[in-house]
Amino acid sequence: MQTCTGERDMLLAPTLLNSKQLAQVERKPAERKAAREYIRFEAVDYNSKGLSKTVPGRHKYSKVFLFHGASALGSSHEAMVVPEEVKAAGCQNTELIPDWSTEQVLPWACRPEQGILVKRVYCEQAKVSLPRTICRRLIENLKNEHGLEMFAGGELEFVLAKPGKYPKTWEPYFDGPEIFTTLQNSKAMDFCYELEDNMEQVGVDIRTMNAEYGAGQLELTFTPKFGIEAADMTATFRTGTKEIAQQQGLRASFMAKPFGVSGVGSGGHFNFSLWKRGGPNSNDGRTAVSEAASSCYSAFHDPQDPEGLSSVARSFLAGILAHSPALEAICSPTIPCYSRHGNWAPVIANWGHEDRSACVRVKSSPAGAPGECYMELRMPSASANPYLVMAAVIAAGQDGLKSGLQLPQAKQTQDEGAKLLPKSLPEALAALEADDYIRSSLGEEFVRWYCATKRAEMQLVEEWLSETPGTESDISSVWQRMYMEFI
16 A cells, blocks of 8 residues: 655655646647657546556557456455456456547646646446446436436535654644634645646636635535536546645545544535526526526526425435435445534435535525525535446436425424434445345446445454554544545
8 A cells, every 4th residue: 555655755746737837748849859648548436546547649549458346446455356247257357438528638747847748538447337337327317318417516625634743644734623714724725726727727617715624624616517527527626636735745635534533524515406408598697607507497496486496306306315325325435434424414314495404405595596506415425436426316316206206394303204314334335235226226236346345445444443452543543544545
């Protein structure tokens, strides 16, 4: 497992590329030497890790292969799972299938002083249900069956860490809990400026940046996008953020709880709405969101409804609440995720207007702009895979549409019928396996591989803990070992 970047590596870290430098590499390579192009053929695994092979540009259209079971290798490859059918087939490779519409120059990965240009193309994999494949299939199904398109963005928190006092240790970049405080924000703002500049160049439109409640914790929000581009955007942001931090001798981690074992953790709230093409235009032309949704109209908003919600919105939300116990296995995919429960993360499946304690926070008003009507699923931790979260939300919401499910009253309590969310990863995995509809929608093979991967991670965590006295410090150290670097 890779450990703390040493001082020598920090000194040799490649220079990040700003817009001017990128232009020099792309447009004026002869001023240095002929630019060499490299392409990362990248697939995203269950844990949101980018798995890639780097290919010289001259081999761009050659076939590239990846181990057939790579998506199930675990958050740390110390917890390696090889599915039985992969073993039976001799652990073969299968072809990566690039989606060339996602080909982008990655400015932070380029090396201007060496004339090196680095691109990335997102891939799916033959005969494998990768998260992106599952998500794309359900997006297409939503459009084909209901004429609906998902418009999604979100708020993603992560912790920025710096090398600790002792070798191979890390500590928060700043102490908490001064959320929003300008002086606290400014402690990591140079990193945020660099990050925002790089992300803008790859189409990730960061809207706000601020310190959050936890030590070293930052939150960034994004302008939404339609369909698979929304999940691609989040995947790009995650890997890019971690890579830029690594280049600076820092560590950015999206694990729910990098330091300690209780209290506020990092969330990955999923903001979404449904739209239809054509018809009355919901674009008021004043915001980035309304511009992104031009030529569409909101399928969520109804000015005649007392709460501003259409029948589509109500049934879709009812489906999410009905299947929320199974969705928790996707939204909270690691052991530390469950430390968030009750700390600004929901414990029961309910909804409420502008209610941060609810499972789904609804923002709507009959007199409001249609483009401002959306829902915020507050279940996901920052560790959750964006493709799987979107896929699971679509699957659950579609069941609500097909079955005509009725939306429960707002702020429903457990005594009034709201479902209790799983309190641990083993409970959540059992709920996923027990939900026939969600299991079938996501795919039987995927659910089997996913649950096996998660259980292997849990088993290894228990093994590591058994070698310690089991103090909170020991637990935190084991969690860091399993999740911190690559999640």
